[in-house]
Amino acid sequence: MKENNKKEKIDYAESDKKALFKTIDAVFVRFASALRTAQIFKINNITYIKQVHLLFALIKNILRDENEAMFEFRESSLFFNTIRVKFDFLSYNYFKLLSNKFREKEIGTVGFDRRLEQEELAQFVYYFANVKVKEKNPFDDFEAKIKKKGIKHIYLEKIHPYDLAALKGEGEAKKSAKKVFFKSITHLKEAFEREKKEKRFRLKTTRRLVQSIVDHISQDESFMIGLTSIKNYDEYTLNHSTNVCILAICFGKRLGLEKEELLELGVSAFFHDIGKLEIPKKILDKKGKLSKKEREIMEKHTYKGVERLICLKELSFLPVRTLYVTLEHHLWANLSGYPRYWKKDHIDLYSKIVKMCDFFDSVTTKRPYRKNVFLNDEALNLMLEKSGTEFDPSLLKVFANMIGVYPIGTLVVFNTRELGIITESKSEVAFLLRPKVKLVTDRMGNKIDGKIVDLTEMDPETMEYKRTIVKSLDPRQYNIQISDYFLAQAQ
Secondary structure, rough: OHHHHHHHHHHHHHHHHHHHHHHHHHHHHHHHHHHHHHHHOOOOOOOHHHHHHHHHHHHHHHHHHHHEEEEEEOOOEEOOOEEOOOOOOOOOOHHHHHHHHHOOOEEOOOOOOOOOHHHHHHHHHHHHOOOOOOOOHHHHHHHHHHHHHOOOOEEHHHHHHHHHHHHOOOHHHHHHHHHHHHHHHHHHHHHHHHHHOOOOOOOOHHHHHHHHHHHHHHHHHHHHHHHOOOOOOOOOOHHHHHHHHHHHHHHHHHOOHHHHHHHHHOOOOOOOOHHHOOOHHHHOOOOOOOHHHHHHHHHHHHHHHHHHHHOOOOHHHHHOHHHHHHHHOEOOOOOEEEEOOOOOOOOOOOHHHHHHHHHHHHOOOOOOOOOOOOHHHHHHHHHHHHHOEOOOOHHHHHHHHHHOOOOOOEEEEEEEOOEEEEEOOOOHHHHHHEEEEEEEEEEOOOOOOOOOEEEEOOOOOOOEEOOOOEEOOOOHHHHHHHHHHHHHHOO
16 A cells, blocks of 8 residues: 555655646746747737747746746756756757856846736846847846836846856957867877777777767857868868867757767767778878779778777777767768668667768868869758758758858848858748857958958937848958957967
8 A cells, every 4th residue: 555655655755746846847938939039029029028928927927836946057058946947949949048048148147026917027028038238248238227127126146256257258258269179179180090900999088079069069050060161171070070079069059959869979979980991091181983893992982881880999989879870970860871781770869969060070071083062052052952861851951040041151242241150050940040240351352350240230310230141252251260250269
């Protein structure tokens, strides 16, 4: 009888826990939806009012049941009532929107009092979404503005000093990210050389480096994606493997993978081309089309890679799924491609992720055997044409959302005749065509070290956007090296 009572208590606790997580997910989505709506509509618009009403009802219910309702932003994560908010690829844009708003206003906590009124909540959300704050002391500026509006039952706390230091030390963080990027290339080069000499390879070091990449992506994803514009033609495989590692981790983050899973995915992407150690350089760098025999040798790099990884002395530190990725990253979604399995009917998720990142970085890099180098947006369009055949359609949608309509590192021309480089894409649907850009020429075409501008900025007199993208350009025709602008940020 006691055993039955104990089981009932456990089941009840589990049921309670599931209900709580469901409520947290709901309030997270409602808050982000209200913010997004506030960016599009006026405060008295019926669509916005409906969103606020839904959020208000949910907060009131939580206050009644839990006696508290508060969002916290710390260590690059969002929490609600001390429980970390989890997200997947469907809600990643909501997470990014909320975390960006907390960051720009240096807010650590937003709490709601039991006496909260719907009108008060509507005012707060609208201001939280749209008000511009001073660069110096943005928290104090925002807090003063909402108090002036008579918002009394929503309280704010400043971001934790540790997280604030991370935000203030943006320049140092970029320097550190650049250091990790080049250290990863050097580490992989050493790994290849040690493998050739049959010396022990340090997998623990690999894991630490990939963990550093995961941490830097959590802090500044846009800058890390920007670093993948670095293309070293002489050390293609090393540079390419590091780029694919970064893109794969960014991709996995959007799919809601946990930190340990991101680490495993990153390590798998890092070693996906290790089998090319076995391929003669004259085949890897051959100009023009490979012969049938050369193609057969090239395709064996997937098997050779698995053989090398299995023989590592520190194999216990290698994620098992690294073997799948090394073997499968050239398999198509429709199971064509290579290697050809007997009765193969499933491709590992990590393999699908790495395949997309591998393809994207490959076709946007100059190679001896490829006449055309695709621009970032052209590469994405090419991938979309292969949806359902070469690439998994569901995952490709997430990848396309990550890369953006105008991918980070794309050179564009504005209606003002200025040129700029995309430095950060927007997750909000209403602003997909309005990313942040670094100005690199003036209206007369003179090269400048311009500022980074937000294309959502409007002229207060005309209430029209100050700049609008006309089209993307080929940086080679303008003698512009995209990677230089990202490296310059880390000086």
